[in-house]
Amino acid sequence: MAEMDTRTPRERYRTQVRAEIKEHAWEQIATTGATALSLNAIAKHMGMSGPALYRYYASRDELITELIRDAYRSLADTLHSASLAGADLTVLAHAVRGWALAHPQRYLLIYGTPVPGYHAPDAITLISSEIMAILLDACAALPSDSPATPFDAHLADHRDWADGHPAPPAVLHRALSFWTRLHGVLSLELAGHFTGMGFDPALLFAAELDDLSAHRGDGGPGD
Known part of the structure; x- marks a missing residue:
């Protein structure tokens, strides 16, 4: 039997957005390299503001650490x-x-x-x-x-x-x-x-x- 997901809708949404941010980060790394990774560029690609994205990853280093x-x-x-x-x-x-x-x-x-x-x-x-x-x-x-x-x-x-x-x-x-x-x-x-x-x-x-x-x-x- 599958384990029940006890997360709230907000928590599930946050997990989904963080996963999407990471996917865009990998795409950016593939084209420009990790040293050029830009949270603002990812935010623009996702149709978000920079401050909005920083609610999911507080810094570039935090995103790199997760990757x-x-x-x-x-x-x-x-x-x-x-x-x-x-x-x-x-x-x-x-x-x-x-x-x-x-x-x-x-x-x-x-x-x-x-x-x-x-x-x-x-x-x-x-x-x-x-x-x-x-x-x-x-x-x-x-x-x-x-x-x-x-x-x-x-x-x-x-x-x-x-x-x-x-x-x-x-x-x-x-x-x-x-x-x-x-x-x-x-x-x-x-x-x-x-x-x-x-x-x-x-x-x-x-x-x-x-x-x-x-x-x-x-x-x-x-x-």
Whole structure:
């Protein structure tokens, strides 16, 4: 049985308007970028006055925070679903790429150029930590007999970013290698830098996955 909506008509209307504002914000980000996001432009597009829109979002930063939170939550939920279905690291990586291609503006907002002067609140940091925890769990499940590296030793004492995850330094290293290299490929693809180069970015992404798996699993050249 569907849960009854106990909100008042005013509350439902407010939720609807806020959702519409966010949709217009995403459209604006797609054409002009997050740094040019303008609440007054959104208000004009919606046939509202600037002061009227500010009753729904008190500031540009508040709107950006909600957009970033939505983007991180969407990606985290995608990876949670894949993980619960038994996805390994490779499947999770392809899930990230699939999400990014389906939502390029959301991806670039959270992994592209930071918005000048903006600082994410702790609630958003917690969601990004969920994503990293899923990646760390998947990396920990992979077999590895790689010798320790100087960076492994460094990570033994520099692991705050892992938010208390018990993974050993070698797993932290593997996770960072996957995260940085795969985001590098995705960022270039979504920004259009592969356009006209004549190769399939999906195959490059898969090749990077294969290379990372081999190098961190058998003591190969990546160690």
